[in-house]
Amino acid sequence: xxxxxxxxxxxxxxxxxxxxxxxxxxxxxxxxxxxxxxxxxxxxxxxxxxxxxxxxxxxxxxxxxxxxxxxxxxxxxxxxxxxxxxxxxxxxxxxxxxxxxxxxxxxxxxxxxxxxxxxxxxxxxxxxxxxxxxxxxxxxxxxxxxxxxxxxxxxxxxxxxxxxxxxxxxxxxxxxxxxxxxxxxxxxxxxxxxxxxxxxxxxxxxxxxxxxxxxxxxxxxxxxxxxxxxxxxxxxxxxxxxxxxxxxxxxxxxxxxxxxxxxxxxxxxxxxxxxxxxxxxxxxxxxxxxxxxxxxxxxxxxxxxxxxxxxxxxxxxxxxxxxxxxxxxxxxxxxxxxxxxxxxxxxxxxxxxxxxxxxxxxxxxxxxxxxxxxxxxxxxxxxxxxxxxxxxxxxxxxxxxxxxxxxxxxxxxxxxxxxxxxxxxxxxxxxxxxxxxxxxxxxxxxxxxxxxxxxxxxxxxxxxxxxxxxxxxxxxxxxxxxxxxxxxxxxxxxxxxx
Amino acid sequence: xxxxxxxxxxxxxxxxxxxxxxxxxxxxxxxxxxxxxxxxxxxxxxxxxxxxxxxxxxxxxxxxxxxxxxxxxxxxxxxxxxxxxxxxxxxxxxxxxxxxxxxxxxxxxxxxxxxxxxxxxxxxxxxxxxxxxxxxxxxxxxxxxxxxxxxxxxxxxxxxxxxxxxxxxxxxxxxxxxxxxxxxxxxxxxxxxxxxxxxxxxxxxxxxxxxxxxxxxxxxxxxxxxxxxxxxxxxxxxxxxxxxxxxxxxxxxxxxxxxxxxxxxxxxxxxxxxxxxxxxxxxxxxxxxxxxxxxxxxxxxxxxxxxxxxxxxxxxxxxxxxxxxxxxxxxxxxxxxxx
Numbered sequence: 001x002x003x004x005x006x007x008x009x010x011x012x013x014x015x016x017x018x019x020x021x022x023x024x025x026x027x028x029x030x031x032x033x034x035x036x037x038x039x040x041x042x043x044x045x046x047x048x049x050x051x052x053x054x055x056x057x058x059x060x061x062x063x064x065x066x067x068x069x070x071x072x073x074x075x076x077x078x079x080x081x082x083x084x085x086x087x088x089x090x091x092x093x094x095x096x097x098x099x100x101x102x103x104x105x106x107x108x109x110x111x112x113x114x115x116x117x118x119x120x121x122x123x124x125x126x127x128x129x130x131x132x133x134x135x136x137x138x139x140x141x142x143x144x145x146x147x148x149x150x151x152x153x154x155x156x157x158x159x160x161x162x163x164x165x166x167x168x169x170x171x172x173x174x175x176x177x178x179x180x181x182x183x184x185x186x187x188x189x190x191x192x193x194x195x196x197x198x199x200x201x202x203x204x205x206x207x208x209x210x211x212x213x214x215x216x217x218x219x220x221x222x223x224x225x226x227x228x229x230x231x232x233x234x235x236x237x238x239x240x241x242x243x244x245x246x247x248x249x250x251x252x253x254x255x256x257x258x259x260x261x262x263x264x265x266x267x268x269x270x271x272x273x274x275x276x277x278x279x280x281x282x283x284x285x286x287x288x289x290x291x292x293x294x295x296x297x298x299x300x301x302x303x304x305x306x307x308x309x310x311x312x313x314x315x316x317x318x319x320x321x322x323x324x325x326x327x328x329x330x331x332x333x334x335x336x337x338x339x340x341x342x343x344x345x346x347x348x349x350x351x352x353x354x355x356x357x358x359x360x361x362x363x364x365x366x367x368x369x370x371x372x373x374x375x376x377x378x379x380x381x382x383x384x385x386x387x388x389x390x391x392x393x394x395x396x397x398x399x400x401x402x403x404x405x406x407x408x409x410x411x412x413x414x415x416x417x418x419x420x421x422x423x424x425x426x427x428x429x430x431x432x433x434x435x436x437x438x439x440x441x442x443x444x445x446x447x448x449x450x451x452x453x454x455x456x457x458x459x460x461x462x463x464x465x466x467x468x469x470x471x472x473x474x475x476x477x478x479x480x481x482x483x484x485x486x487x488x489x490x491x492x493x494x495x496x497x498x
Numbered sequence: 499x500x501x502x503x504x505x506x507x508x509x510x511x512x513x514x515x516x517x518x519x520x521x522x523x524x525x526x527x528x529x530x531x532x533x534x535x536x537x538x539x540x541x542x543x544x545x546x547x548x549x550x551x552x553x554x555x556x557x558x559x560x561x562x563x564x565x566x567x568x569x570x571x572x573x574x575x576x577x578x579x580x581x582x583x584x585x586x587x588x589x590x591x592x593x594x595x596x597x598x599x600x601x602x603x604x605x606x607x608x609x610x611x612x613x614x615x616x617x618x619x620x621x622x623x624x625x626x627x628x629x630x631x632x633x634x635x636x637x638x639x640x641x642x643x644x645x646x647x648x649x650x651x652x653x654x655x656x657x658x659x660x661x662x663x664x665x666x667x668x669x670x671x672x673x674x675x676x677x678x679x680x681x682x683x684x685x686x687x688x689x690x691x692x693x694x695x696x697x698x699x700x701x702x703x704x705x706x707x708x709x710x711x712x713x714x715x716x717x718x719x720x721x722x723x724x725x726x727x728x729x730x731x732x733x734x735x736x737x738x739x740x741x742x743x744x745x746x747x748x749x750x751x752x753x754x755x756x757x758x759x760x761x762x763x764x765x766x767x768x769x770x771x772x773x774x775x776x777x778x779x780x781x782x783x784x785x786x787x788x789x790x791x792x793x794x795x796x797x798x799x800x801x802x803x804x805x806x807x808x809x810x811x812x813x814x815x816x817x818x819x820x821x822x823x824x825x826x827x828x829x830x831x832x833x834x835x836x837x
Contacts, residue, residue, distance in 0.1 A: 079704050099549065108549030286578065287551070333694050334810060345582060351591035442579040442588075449579075452539050456546030458814045462704035464681050 033485065061208050065090025072459035076080040095463050096470045099454050103471060106289015106444050112217075112281060113157040114175045116292050118182060121150045125186060128209035129200040131485065135492075138195045139200075148184040154179050170448040173254065174280065207231075208303070214298065215288075217280035220267040229265065233257040246405055285363045289444030291474060294364070298432040301371040305431070306424070308371065309378025310417075314408065316383055327379070334376035341435055345443035366438055381427055385420035418493050425486035429479045433472045446471045521721035523595055523734035524785050525683035526566070532574050535561035536594035537652040538811065541701040543809040543817075544600050544620075544667050555578045556808040560619055560725065564596065565828055567741045567781075567790040582651075586611050589728060597726040600694075603654060612729040616739040619724050620626055621821035621830055623717035625695035627702055630710050631696035632689055637716035641666040642780040646679045649670075656719040659773060675714060690714075694721055700815045712737075737784050743833035744791035747773055749822055750802035750833070755799035773836045780836060799833065805825075 013476065017326040022028060035045040065084045070076040076092035084090060094314070096103070105113055125146045132138040158175045160211060185203065192199055209223035237246075238251035242254070273279070315327030334342070354360055397407035439448035451467040454460050512681040527533050537558060540546040553575075556766045562572040572713045580588050580599060589597045590612065601607070601822040603615040611639070614826050626637050626645075626812045634640060647654050664785070666780045671688045673679040680701050685689040691698070698713050705711055726740065747786035748754070751770050775788035776797075782788055798804050805822065822830025 071524040072704075073704060102549070107547060286576070344583070346589065351587075351593055439539075440581060440583065442581050442584055444579070449539065452675070452677075453546055455542075456540030456542045457548065458536075458542050458700065458704065461542050461700060462677075462680055464677060 013467045025243070050466050061323075062089045062091055065295060066093050067091070068093050071098075073461070073463050075213075078097060089126060091466055091469075092463060093466060094160035095454060095460050095466055099450075099460075100470075102450050102454065103290045103446050103467070105292050107291060108283060108289070108449065109281075109287065110160060110373075112283060114154045115214045115217070115280070117157040118150060118178060120295070121146050121153060122185075122207065123211070124149075125189060126204045126211075128189075129204050136193060136196065142189065143186055143193065144189050145188075147183060150179065150182050150186065154182075157406045164192075167443065182374045209298075213280065215292075216283055216285075217240070217272040218282040218377075219269065219277065219279035221272040221279075225265045225269040225272075229257040229260045231258050267455055285361050290450050291437070291447045293443060294432070294435040294446055295365050295478075297370055297435045297438065300367050301431055301435075302428050304371045308375035308381055310413065312375060312379035313382035313386060317386060318378065321417075331376045331379050334373055339370070339373050339437055340440060342373055343437060343441050345369065354472035361439070362443065366441065366443065370431065370435070374427060377427050381420050381423040382416060388419050389415055405462055417432070418490075421493070423484055423491055425482055427437035428483050432479065432482070433475065446474075516607050516709055523731045524737065527568055527595055528729040531569060531586055532576050533561065533565040533568065533596070534576045535564075536580045536585055536588050536597035536599055536688055537561070537577040538599045538680070541600060541697075543696070543813070543815045545577075545598075545661055547673035548579075553790055553807070556620065557600060558574075558806060559808065560745075561596070562614045562736060563745060563794040563797045563804075564741045567744075567794040568737070570787070570793055572793075586613060586726075589613060589726060592728075596725075598724075603722045603724055604652070608727075613726050614729050614735050615722075615724050615726050616735045617724045617742045618722040619742060620696070620722075622696050622721035622723055623821075624692060624693050624719040625698050625717055626690045626713060626714040626720065627683070627698045627711055628690045628714055634690075634714070637714045637718065638664050638666065638692075640668060643689040644669040644671050644687070646671045646673050646682050646691045647705045647823055648675065648679065648693060652692045652719070652721070655751050656692075659720040681744040696809065696815070696817055699817050703814050704815060733785060737786065739786060741791065741794050742837070744773055744794050745801040745804065746824070746831055746833035747836060748795045750826060753795060754803060755796060758795050762792060769836050786828075800803060 015255060017027065021143065023032065036042045041318040046323060061084070065080050065088055067076045067079045067090060069096070070079055070092065073092055076090070076094055080088055080090035101110075103111075105116065108116060125143060128139055128142045128146075142478055154175065159282075172463060189203060194463075197274070202392075206227070208216040212226075213220060213223045233250075233256065234257050237249045247409045249456055296305070313328050315323050316331065318324045318327070343366060346369045347470035350360065350365055392416065393411055436445045436447040439445045441454075442449075444450050444453065447468070451471070454467060455463060499724055525728075535558075537553065538545045538555075542556070545553065547553050547556040552728055556703075558577070561575050561577070561674070564570040565575045577587065578594050580594070580597070585597055585599055585601065588594050588608070598619075600620065602622075603618060607613055608615055626640070628634050628640075640661075645657065645668050647657055647670050654670075657670070671682060673682055676693065676697060679691055679693065682688055685706065691701070693701075695713065695717060701771065702708050702713060704712055724832070725738050748758075751761075751767065751773075753770065753774075761770060764775055765771060765774070765776075772780045774792045775781055776779070776792070779788060779815070781790040784790070787793075798808070802824075803821075806812060809817045811818060819827070819829060821830050825833065826831040
């Protein structure tokens with residue numbers, strides 16, 4: 001029989017969960033777990049807070065009292081004394097406000113600022129096809145932003161023409177024409193991207209010549225002549241590669257191109273310039289300075305050091321005795337010498353060996369040696385990547401019947417480079433920061449060169465932290481950008497499932 | 499063995515370059531239409547580009563005077579910034595025509611480096627700056643003091659000599675450049691800051707509390723600063739030297755930028771006539787135009803005017819003429835006669 005009166009208790013509805021005890025919830029729990037989990041952790045936390053407090057309380061007034069508009073350091077001090085009381089410290093950002101253009105452009109003529117600006121914006125468009133190969137969406141975003149950037153910045157820079165003196169400048173229509181052409185090019189690139197065409201790389205190939213022409217100006221025939229050498233190289237290679245094989249064809253092409261560059265290029269470009277004079281106002285190398293100089297040296301060296309570094313790394317692993325010896329000798333010599341020594345060589349020693357009166361551009365000399373320096377380091381980085389590949393990969397390539405270059409291109413290098421990405425980007429970041437060393441050969445790098453010039457002005461003599469912080473911040477943005485890109489690339493290329 | 503070959507090659511190349519450029523500097527400058535002047539990378543009052551990139555300063559004005567004498571245009575100068583390390587090599591290798599960059603004339607530089615110092619356009623000397631409340635009135639009282647000193651300069655050696663001679667001790671705090679020195683001194687890292695007296699004056703002028711700092715009376719070294727040319731091209735050296743002297747004579751004779759044309763037309767002083775090219779062919783003997791020295795004076799005025807405009811009393815740097823006064827006023831600036 002069932003006892004209806006003695007029903008066991010059965011809850012028919014769920015109880016509302018009660019709130020956890022205070023010490024196990026929310027901020028308190030997080031604090032307990034992360035900052036005060038043990039007595040040792042508590043001490044560390046308190047010490048950390050004390051240090052942060054010390055730093056902030058000593059530096060914060062300096063940041064808060066910052067003055068942005070003043071004509072000199074003493075004026076800055078007066079303003080700070082008036083607003084924050086006698087003896088208060090404060091940053092004098094007025095120096096950055098007044099001289100920012102020198103930190104960015106050096107003494108590049110004001111009327112021509114649009115040229116480096118345009119070259120800088122187009123740099124991203126040129127790098128896009130390499131950096132974001134096959135990433136349609138990323139490419140479109142990039143090209144769109146570059147177009148917007150070109151439109152805004154170039155217009156701004158072109159309107160920065162000082163009207164008080166007749167400064168060096170191109171004809172007024174030139175920048176508008178250039179702007180229109182740049183936007184057209186970008187538009188065409190966007191269309192090509194949408195169509196999924198690989199032709200975008202052509203712009204990347206043309207960009208170095210375009211950039212050179214925009215920065216240094218002069219007749220258009222100079223970069224055209226230089227490019228024509230590459231056309232010759234490619235032509236000879238294409239004509240002979242079937243019959244003579246890639247090595248011989250490339251060698252012959254190089255010889256033909258060298259003959260062109262060394263003997264024919266100059267007279268032909270001079271004649272062309274006389275026949276059809278067309279060009280931009282020329283700018284001397286000594287007018288380059290600030291980040292314009294750092295980025296010019298850095299980007300050129302980065303661009304050219306990677307292929308040279310790859311070739312050196314392959315050469316070092318080669319079975320051919322002379323190639324191997326040369327590569328090892330080059331790498332070890334360059335790596336064994338400080339960059340400063342190479343810069344002094346570029347600036348001083350080369351002058352002795354060149355015939356008197358030759359004017360071998362100092363920036364070019366520096367770029368060449370910085371490139372070689374970076375290439376030697378990259379070669380070792382890439383060799384590390386090559387060494388990391390299992391022997392089986394090489395054997396598999398052989399088993400497939402690929403020749404040496406095919407094996408490198410399709411099997412070895414893609415994997416070796418992928419492994420080396422973090423180290424390669426590290427080298428690039430180091431290289432970019434090393435460009436400040438050119439101050440020692442009298443070039444106006446942003447950190448020391450320009451700062452010294454600014455301090456030589458009696459109005460700003462005695463200023464110390466502000467220029468360094470400004471320049472450091474810009475360096476950080478660029479280097480951080482490179483570092484993030486390398487992480488993106490690693491994620492993108494990740495094919496394993498670890 | 500290899501090293502010997504390399505050094506030999508460098509030496510040979512140097513000689514070839516040197517021989518080729520000797521005798522030819524004036525022609526090269528004329529052909530180029532531009533004087534290349536080695537300058538400082540930026541030294542307050544002596545030479546630095548301003549916000550527009552136009553170079554200005556005491557040394558710079560001498561470059562401009564030379565360009566005006568040779569080419570007739572004071573703006574036809576290209577300034578090549580040189581650092582302490584690169585300056586003499588830039589001159590030797592022919593990268594610059596003349597180096598006017600507050601370089602001290604010493605025996606070694608004159609002999610070993612195959613350079614010629616042709617004049618002294620500024621007599622400087624090493625001094626000390628201390629805080630007033632240190633209670634020191636002479637450098638000899640600096641016993642046991644910490645001293646901020648730039649490494650690798652003659653000032654470092656001078657400092658050691660001075661303290662050794664006076665039998666007192668000091669603690670060096672080495673710094674890399676003037677900006678850092680000023681910073682360390684203000685932060686109290688050192689009791690005294692030592693460098694060239696002209697540099698000290700410029701530093702003191704920009705301190706937040708200049709009245710609390712004094713420059714001690716002792717000048718412990720001779721620092722004759724002047725234009726430098728390559729050894730071997732004597733005519734070129736003469737041109738630089740006598741262009742400089744023409745500015746001195748102009749001051750002595752009261753010829754200024756403003757009145758030079760008037761004086762040239764009306765003077766009865768034979769030396770002034772020769773200087774300004776209205777009689778004789780003084781400048782032609784140097785390979786220049788007859789009115790070359792007049793153009794040099796027109797570029798930036800006479801020596802006194804250049805001094806007053808860049809570093810003299812009335813500018814923020816506020817240097818007294820001192821040793822750099824004319825010999826007629828008790829200074830050392832003395833030009834041989836234009837005869």
